[in-house]
Amino acid sequence: MALCSQTGALGPGDRSRASGGAKRTQADAAQRTAAAAAQAAPASAAAEAGTSPQEELRAQLHALQQQLDGVREDQQASAVxxxxxxxxxxxxxxxxxxxxxxxxxxxxxxxxxxVTTLGLLIWTLRL
Structure with missing residues (x-):
């Protein structure tokens, strides 16, 4: 472990932090996808309830914008x-x-x- 601190190499804790960050990013993406699906469901339910097509499109646009924001956050987290x-x-x-x-x-x-040991051995055998 001393070698790791002297050379600046990664220790076991650094590797677990990196993998933990990847797991958090995946969990955040799954939550955002579930939230976007939940928002899309009310929009389709509103369409079935007889709302105007413009309101339905606005609701879909809003859901897509939120999903896009989530993807951007995921992309930034992945870049980090x-x-x-x-x-x-x-x-x-x-x-x-x-x-x-x-x-x-x-x-x-x-x-x-x-080489030194061999030289000493030869010198000793000559005596």
Missing amino acids: LIRSLAEQNAQLVHAVDALRARTRWLGVACALLG
């Missing part, structure tokens, strides 16, 4: 989520690059240690 995921992805890429560099240095250090 995508932006957040992109930032997290950039942090992960940075962390992986740092780990690759450390692994490279560790490989060089191990190779030098191996």
